[in-house]
Amino acid sequence: MMTDNIGHEMHRLIAELYPICRSITGNGFRETLQAIHRYIPLEVVEVPTGTPVFDWIVPKEWNIRDAYIKNTRGERIVDFQESNLHVLNYSTPIRTKLSLAELRSHLFSLPEHPDWIPYRTSYYAERWGFCLSHRQLLALPDDVYEVCIDSTLQDGHLTYGEFLLRGQSSDEVLISCHACHPSLANDNLSGIALATFLAQRLGESKSRYSYRFLFIPGTIGSITWLARNEANVANIQHGLVITCVGDAGRLTYKKSRRGDAEIDRAVAHVLKHSGQDHEILEFTPYGFDERQYCSPGFNLPVGCFMRTPNGCYPEYHTSADNLDFVKPASLADSFTKCLAALAVLEGNQAYVNLNPKCEPQLGKRGLYQTIGGQADARQFELAMLWVLNLSDGKHTLLQIAERSGLEFGLIRKAADTLVQHTLLKETV
Numbered sequence: 104m105m106t107d108n109i110g111h112e113m114h115r116l117i118a119e120l121y122p123i124c125r126s127i128t129g130n131g132f133r134e135t136l137q138a139i140h141r142y143i144p145l146e147v148v149e150v151p152t153g154t155p156v157f158d159w160i161v162p163k164e165w166n167i168r169d170a171y172i173k174n175t176r177g178e179r180i181v182d183f184q185e186s187n188l189h190v191l192n193y194s195t196p197i198r199t200k201l202s203l204a205e206l207r208s209h210l211f212s213l214p215e216h217p218d219w220i221p222y223r224t225s226y227y228a229e230r231w232g233f234c235l236s237h238r239q240l241l242a243l244p245d246d247v248y249e250v251c252i253d254s255t256l257q258d259g260h261l262t263y264g265e266f267l268l269r270g271q272s273s274d275e276v277l278i279s280c281h282a283c284h285p286s287l288a289n290d291n292l293s294g295i296a297l298a299t300f301l302a303q304r305l306g307e308s309k310s311r312y313s314y315r316f317l318f319i320p321g322t323i324g325s326i327t328w329l330a331r332n333e334a335n336v337a338n339i340q341h342g343l344v345i346t347c348v349g350d351a352g353r354l355t356y357k358k359s360r361r362g363d364a365e366i367d368r369a370v371a372h373v374l375k376h377s378g379q380d381h382e383i384l385e386f387t388p389y390g391f392d393e394r395q396y397c398s399p400g401f402n403l404p405v406g407c408f409m410r411t412p413n414g415c416y417p418e419y420h421t422s423a424d425n426l427d428f429v430k431p432a433s434l435a436d437s438f439t440k441c442l443a444a445l446a447v448l449e450g451n452q453a454y455v456n457l458n459p460k461c462e463p464q465l466g467k468r469g470l471y472q473t474i475g476g477q478a479d480a481r482q483f484e485l486a487m488l489w490v491l492n493l494s495d496g497k498h499t500l501l502q503i504a505e506r507s508g509l510e511f512g513l514i515r516k517a518a519d520t521l522v523q524h525t526l527l528k529e530t531v
């Protein structure tokens with residue numbers, strides 16, 4: 104099966120990116136973009152440290168080669184080479200010896216999940232630290248520990264990836280994902296994989312809209328992109344932030360700040376007609392980069408497409424968000440639903456009925472079953488009647504689908520058939 108395969112392909116990309124130590128800046132982020140570049144020819148943009156971006160400043164660039172805590176026997180008891188989550192992300196360099204009591208204030212663990220390593224960051228306050236399982240923390244004996252974080256925090260660049268797929272129109276659909284988390288599979292890598300494969304699939308045929316894909320560090324990346332592209336954001340007609348799309352949970356869509364944007368209605372329509380359990384959430388100014396796209400100065404029609412939301416699964420921001428936690432079947436389902444929502448946008452237009460005075464006689468055009476009983480044919484006839492009735496130039500096909508309760512694809516097909524029979528004309 105085609106969709107089955109896509110889930111496995113997405114999982115393979117996730118597995119390839121999983122070991123890389125990413126952060127909001129640095130070589131791990133660049134290496135990730137290079138890997139994505141094998142799938143789509145994205146442009147890599149470098150923004151210098153110190154660049155003002157609205158109320159923020161592009162931070163120093165962070166890179167790390169190694170980190171460990173050694174006991175007096177010289178054994179690495181906490182080792183960055185085993186898991187990059189062991190280092191507090193953005194830790195300043197340190198090389199010292201400490202007692203257990205001194206070391207403790209630099210150690211982070213998760214008492215409620217004693218076998219997992221937490222993911223912690225300190226981007227905007229300079230400090231250092233290690234993350235480890237609570238079980239290991241409790242078992243640390245009194246000792247003198249050798250601590251080493253071989254990192255650099257220096258003037259450099261913030262890096263992001265951008266790919267524009269040109270369609271017939273300069274109107275754009277924005278697809279944005281954060282790519283700044285290290286070894287975390289669902290939060291971060293699943294979104295990257297979905298965006299990458301969507302770009303590849305959409306590139307196979309000419310689309311109506313242009314599609315702009317962003318692979319950016321969370322928060323500072325969208326702020327930086329918006330600051331640099333303020334003049335062009337008016338082209339963005341629809342948008343999705345994509346993240347956490349590989350877990351086994353149901354699909355969740357968080358609406359844009361507008362709440363009734365076409366993208367909000369397109370995704371809701373697809374989820375409703377899927378027959379699968381799902382959830383639609385109202386906008387909140389918390390979550391991912393939709394916070395920036397939906398800030399009042401931009402108020403872009405950008406929602407957030409995910410499965411189980413951030414913070415709503417215990418594995419979130421821990422070592423348990425690993426390659427087993429993301430499922431090929433869930434990835435494939437997210438891909439299919441996302442593509443279906445974009446197909447609604449692509450096909451959503453308004454038409455005018457060219458025979459508005461009473462119903463046109465469909466039977467003489469071969470459009471009406473003369474013998475009743477075929478359920479599919481009846482549904483299609485009903486779709487044609489709805490399209491004819493509401494095509495006054497004011498209702499889009501999505502609105503007709505919503506009002507009729509019929510699925511968008513069927514309404515779209517009815518409109519195509521009526522256009523072929525010169526009963527319908529696209530509004531200009």
Ligand code: ZN
Pocket residue numbers: 284290420
């Ligand atoms: Zn996160």
